[in-house]
Amino acid sequence: MTKSNEVLIFDTTLRDGEQSPGATMTHSEKLEIAEMLDEMGVDIIEAGFPIASEGDFQAVSEIAKLAKSATICGLSRANYKDIDRCWEAVKHAKSPRIHTFIGTSPLHRAIPNLNMDEMAERIHDTVTHARNLCDNVQWSPMDATRTEWDYLCRVVEIAIKAGATTINIPDTVGYTAPRESADLIRNLIATVPGADDVIFATHCHNDLGMATANSLAAVEGGARQIECTINGLGERAGNTALEEVVMALKVRNDIMPYTTRIDTRKIMNISRRVATVSGFAVQYNKAIVGKNAFAHESGIHQDGMLKNRETFEVMKPEDVGLSGTSLPLGKHSGRAALRAKLAEMGFDLADNQLNDIFIRFKDLADRKKEVFDDDLMALVYQNDTSEDRLKLKSLRVVCGTEGPQTADMVMEIDGADVKTSATGDGPVDATFNAVKALFPHGARLQLYQVSAVTEGTDAQATVSVRMEEDGRIATGQSADTDTVVASAKAYINALNRLLVRREQSEPGYDVKGVSYKDT
Numbered sequence: 001m002t003k004s005n006e007v008l009i010f011d012t013t014l015r016d017g018e019q020s021p022g023a024t025m026t027h028s029e030k031l032e033i034a035e036m037l038d039e040m041g042v043d044i045i046e047a048g049f050p051i052a053s054e055g056d057f058q059a060v061s062e063i064a065k066l067a068k069s070a071t072i073c074g075l076s077r078a079n080y081k082d083i084d085r086c087w088e089a090v091k092h093a094k095s096p097r098i099h100t101f102i103g104t105s106p107l108h109r110a111i112p113n114l115n116m117d118e119m120a121e122r123i124h125d126t127v128t129h130a131r132n133l134c135d136n137v138q139w140s141p142m143d144a145t146r147t148e149w150d151y152l153c154r155v156v157e158i159a160i161k162a163g164a165t166t167i168n169i170p171d172t173v174g175y176t177a178p179r180e181s182a183d184l185i186r187n188l189i190a191t192v193p194g195a196d197d198v199i200f201a202t203h204c205h206n207d208l209g210m211a212t213a214n215s216l217a218a219v220e221g222g223a224r225q226i227e228c229t230i231n232g233l234g235e236r237a238g239n240t241a242l243e244e245v246v247m248a249l250k251v252r253n254d255i256m257p258y259t260t261r262i263d264t265r266k267i268m269n270i271s272r273r274v275a276t277v278s279g280f281a282v283q284y285n286k287a288i289v290g291k292n293a294f295a296h297e298s299g300i301h302q303d304g305m306l307k308n309r310e311t312f313e314v315m316k317p318e319d320v321g322l323s324g325t326s327l328p329l330g331k332h333s334g335r336a337a338l339r340a341k342l343a344e345m346g347f348d349l350a351d352n353q354l355n356d357i358f359i360r361f362k363d364l365a366d367r368k369k370e371v372f373d374d375d376l377m378a379l380v381y382q383n384d385t386s387e388d389r390l391k392l393k394s395l396r397v398v399c400g401t402e403g404p405q406t407a408d409m410v411m412e413i414d415g416a417d418v419k420t421s422a423t424g425d426g427p428v429d430a431t432f433n434a435v436k437a438l439f440p441h442g443a444r445l446q447l448y449q450v451s452a453v454t455e456g457t458d459a460q461a462t463v464s465v466r467m468e469e470d471g472r473i474a475t476g477q478s479a480d481t482d483t484v485v486a487s488a489k490a491y492i493n494a495l496n497r498l499l500v501r502r503e504q505s506e507p508g509y510d511v512k513g514v515s516y517k518d519t
């Protein structure tokens with residue numbers, strides 16, 4: 001068979017993937033995933049292991065009926081009963097396939113207690129039986145990568161002669177390494193008579209974290225079918241991840257000139273669905289489909305991305321079905337990303353305004369994992385405090401069941417630091433009493449309101465405080481991850497505004513060094 005550059009994608013999420021402890025999917029979930037696989041262009045769907053249970057049989061049978069373009073395959077051990085049951089399930093498919101396997105390594109030959117010759121005979125008989133039922137037969141020597149190479153060549157030849165159309169070479173325990181993976185397939189193709197008439201497949205597990213590399217190496221060695229699962233779901237450390245091999249072949253087509261039929265824009269959607277139905281969440285830093293795969297938090301990367309996205313991304317997020325790159329703001333972010341985010345939110349800021357917000361943003365990001373749009377909004381709407389007469393320098397509040405609540409506060413008033421300790425009925429009351437002690441005033445509190453602007457226990461609280469004195473009303477606002485700090489700042493902000501109003505209504509009024517109450 002002339003080797004084209006097309007690599008067939010064989011998805012086994014519903015069979016090997018489901019073998020992950022705890023990943024069992026319901027009947028309807030399996031059908032839904034199978035439809036998604038079919039639509040995304042998977043060439044062969046291994047829909048289950050029909051002899052395993054009535055449920056598996058039903059799922060494979062129904063998937064066989066609904067598949068529009070994919071070949072539907074079922075797994076069976078090397079015995080007639082399994083193979084017959086498998087055929088019963090897949091035979092309704094437009095394109096059915098029987099997959100039969102047996103362990104060929106010394107360790108696995110010992111399990112059914114077959115010597116090399118007896119096993120060879122079993123392979124001949126079972127593959128012949130499968131081929132008499134179906135003209136599309138895949139045969140796998142389980143644990144191929146720990147099987148003696150000469151014996152592997154011998155049994156592969158037998159399977160081909162018995163009618164197998166695909167020879168799958170499983171690295172069942174994730175033991176091989178890229179060079180060996182390529183050499184093994186290359187050697188089989190070069191040595192086994194009839195090898196050119198079949199497709200060689202690679203089926204890798206990720207026990208040593210090499211499943212993707214081993215699969216790609218096998219393709220370089222001549223394999224033209226990759227067996228894989230969505231999100232790399234599968235036994236133990238999982239199988240080769242479909243999204244990884246497909247994107248690797250797409251992105252590095254310059255050095256791996258092979259194609260697949262996969263519509264890569266459907267990757268994210270199916271990844272999320274498989275994560276949900278299997279209950280196996282995708283790790284944040286998982287290649288291609290992890291939450292952080294297209295997210296950049298650090299300032300230098302964000303700046304680079306804003307100037308040219310190729311600086312830190314080797315593929316487009318749109319190519320895997322995402323709407324775009326994300327530049328989450330956090331403690332490592334810089335001004336470029338902050339400016340871009342604020343511009344996206346509709347704020348066109350001058351450099352000095354941006355610098356002011358940036359300082360407060362860094363201060364917030366030091367205390368908070370991620371800074372959200374609403375956090376930024378709160379920062380933007382917080383006033384520039386550089387002109388304020390009254391500033392909060394520090395606050396420590398003791399609260400809890402053992403009262404009284406106490407607030408130790410340092411304020412800067414007209415450039416001089418003053419400090420006090422005050423008690424109150426609760427931490428906010430104690431805090432406000434501390435402000436009153438440091439800056440005695442006659443203004444009355446009209447309104448005190450707290451709301452959380454973002455979610456989570458590290459969310460910012462926005463506090464509004466409305467004060468009134470002599471008919472003048474001023475509202476102060478502040479946001480902070482500490483509600484009491486936000487309250488103190490909002491209260492002081494309101495007082496500063498009242499002072500400004502007073503200056504404005506009484507021109508020439510000299511507030512320097514004069515206590516507000518004394519005036």
Ligand SMILES: CC(=O)SCCNC(=O)CCNC(=O)[C@H](O)C(C)(C)COP(=O)(O)OP(=O)(O)OC[C@H]1O[C@@H](n2cnc3c(N)ncnc32)[C@H](O)[C@@H]1OP(=O)(O)O
Nearest residue numbers: 016019049051052053077078079101102103111112142172
């Ligand atoms: C590497 C892989 O992923 S292989 C696929 C693994 N997947 C599964 O096993 C999931 C589905 N399996 C099942 O539901 C069950 O194991 C069944 C229904 C297939 C068999 O159940 P049981 O009859 O109770 O057998 P049990 O699971 O205890 O043992 C497996 C039997 O299959 C035999 N066996 C294992 N692989 C093969 C094979 N490829 N060909 C022939 N026989 C095999 C074992 O020698 C053992 O036989 P024994 O009962 O005569 O000792």
Ligand SMILES: CC(C)C(=O)C(=O)O
Nearest residue numbers: 101140142143170172
């Ligand atoms: C059944 C075979 C192909 C398998 O899953 C393996 O060997 O890992």
Ligand SMILES: [Mn+2]
Nearest residue numbers: 016170172203
């Ligand atoms: Mn496997």
